[in-house]
Amino acid sequence: MDILRFATAGSVDDGKSTLIGRLLFDSKAIFEDQLEAVERTSRDRGTEYTDLSLLTDGLRAEREQGITIDVAYRYFATPRRKFIIADTPGHIQYTRNMVTGASTADLAIVLIDARKGVLEQSRRHAFLTTLLRVPHLVLAVNKMDLVDYSQERFEQIREEFTAFASKLNAPDLTFIPISALHGDNVVARSENTPWYNGSSLLHHLEHVHIASDRNLVDVRFPVQYVIRPQRATDPSLHDYRGYAGQVAGGVLKPGDEVMHLPSGLATRIASIDTFDGPIDEAFPPMSVTLRLEDDIDISRGDMICRPNNQPHVSQELEAMICWMADTVKLAPRSKLIIKHTTRSARALVKELHYRLDVNTLHRDETAGSLGLNEIGRVSLRVTQPLFVDDYARNRLTGGFILVDEATNNTVGAGMIVDAR
Numbered sequence: 001m002d003i004l005r006f007a008t009a010g011s012v013d014d015g016k017s018t019l020i021g022r023l024l025f026d027s028k029a030i031f032e033d034q035l036e037a038v039e040r041t042s043r044d045r046g047t048e049y050t051d052l053s054l055l056t057d058g059l060r061a062e063r064e065q066g067i068t069i070d071v072a073y074r075y076f077a078t079p080r081r082k083f084i085i086a087d088t089p090g091h092i093q094y095t096r097n098m099v100t101g102a103s104t105a106d107l108a109i110v111l112i113d114a115r116k117g118v119l120e121q122s123r124r125h126a127f128l129t130t131l132l133r134v135p136h137l138v139l140a141v142n143k144m145d146l147v148d149y150s151q152e153r154f155e156q157i158r159e160e161f162t163a164f165a166s167k168l169n170a171p172d173l174t175f176i177p178i179s180a181l182h183g184d185n186v187v188a189r190s191e192n193t194p195w196y197n198g199s200s201l202l203h204h205l206e207h208v209h210i211a212s213d214r215n216l217v218d219v220r221f222p223v224q225y226v227i228r229p230q231r232a233t234d235p236s237l238h239d240y241r242g243y244a245g246q247v248a249g250g251v252l253k254p255g256d257e258v259m260h261l262p263s264g265l266a267t268r269i270a271s272i273d274t275f276d277g278p279i280d281e282a283f284p285p286m287s288v289t290l291r292l293e294d295d296i297d298i299s300r301g302d303m304i305c306r307p308n309n310q311p312h313v314s315q316e317l318e319a320m321i322c323w324m325a326d327t328v329k330l331a332p333r334s335k336l337i338i339k340h341t342t343r344s345a346r347a348l349v350k351e352l353h354y355r356l357d358v359n360t361l362h363r364d365e366t367a368g369s370l371g372l373n374e375i376g377r378v379s380l381r382v383t384q385p386l387f388v389d390d391y392a393r394n395r396l397t398g399g400f401i402l403v404d405e406a407t408n409n410t411v412g413a414g415m416i417v418d419a420r
């Protein structure tokens with residue numbers, strides 16, 4: 001079954017937890033006993049409605065005990081699709097969480113409180129989704145019940161946001177008036193908004209077309225492990241040599257001519273193996289093991305592509321960086337570890353070209369460093385060639401993370417521009 005990954009974003013109290021609770025609740029994905037506990041607590045607290053944010057807030061409490069896990073993943077399914085929600089806290093200092101959650105998302109929901117309208121944070125979140133190339137963006141105008149389900153208010157917000165979005169490289173944009181608390185337009189179309197002709201949020205999530213968002217053109221297979229069963233009891237496995245990894249682009253089939261990087265040697269795919277046996281075709285984001293017709297010296301971090309369609313082999317990178325560390329800053333001469341697909345190397349920051357104000361999109365070319373949650377454009381030099389594409393073309397081979405050498409903490413996320 002098809003999987004849709006989505007991230008939610010919004011300012012504090014815009015209703016994210018309530019919305020996620022509502023989706024889980026109305027799609028019957030929560031267990032009866034969990035539900036009973038929520039109803040009991042709601043009653044104890046004297047709330048009139050079942051407070052659905054209690055479902056997700058319970059989760060959040062768990063999460064806050066750990067320091068490193070700041071994005072929580074929730075799962076639910078309908079007969080049409082499976083859903084993975086990356087739930088990121090709304091507070092301003094959590095840009096990095098949003099980046100973590102949204103970097104693999106097919107769709108992002110930005111919540112807006114109908115009473116407050118488009119805030120600085122809404123713009124920031126929308127900008128981040130476009131920077132991260134999340135292909136689909138939903139503006140959920142929430143708390144419509146508190147503005148009497150006013151069409152005028154909804155249109156006002158839509159116009160204001162559309163004007164801002166026109167400055168961005170905005171993806172597919174959908175506006176939905178909802179009330180997470182009462183369930184209007186969340187799972188079913190609401191009678192309270194007869195003027196709204198679009199789909200309910202869940203219907204949109206179930207039907208939004210994502211198959212063509214993945215890059216099925218450029219074959220990219222970063223090798224994660226070389227599999228050679230040394231002491232296999234099955235003699236037919238004695239000569240087995242496979243290359244395991246996740247398909248990062250294109251469609252692979254047995255018999256296809258492929259090329260290995262860095263050697264530049266060409267061969268053909270002998271078979272594509274999985275836990276459930278060989279398959280005829282592999283595409284992103286499947287994890288498979290390739291066997292090749294010729295014996296080539298291949299190791300972890302190498303790339304398999306097509307002879308006539310190769311990534312750039314580069315040690316000089318231009319990238320947009322979102323800095324995620326509060327104790328150290330990114331500045332020219334900073335030395336870091338770069339992790340790109342399955343390859344790691346050391347990286348030197350050669351230049352910080354500008355820092356971007358995500359609210360106004362102004363470029364500050366005088367900035368000397370990037371602090372927590374700041375975004376800027378940098379030039380990097382890496383110690384080992386990387387096999388890269390523009391992030392705009394492939395989020396997997398165009399993205400990377402930066403790690404602090406001393407602490408091993410992830411301190412930045414990068415998106416390659418102008419790969420060459």
Ligand SMILES: Nc1nc2c(ncn2[C@@H]2O[C@H](COP(=O)(O)OP(=O)(O)OP(=O)(O)O)[C@@H](O)[C@H]2O)c(=O)[nH]1
Pocket residue numbers: 010011012013014015016017018019053089090091142143144145146178179180181182
């Ligand atoms: N009237 C009304 N209240 C809502 C609606 N959605 C959420 N709320 C209320 O708004 C408050 C904040 O909702 P939450 O779901 O906790 O908001 P959040 O965005 O998750 O906030 P944080 O957890 O602080 O990030 C709660 O009291 C909700 O009951 C809505 O559609 N209508």
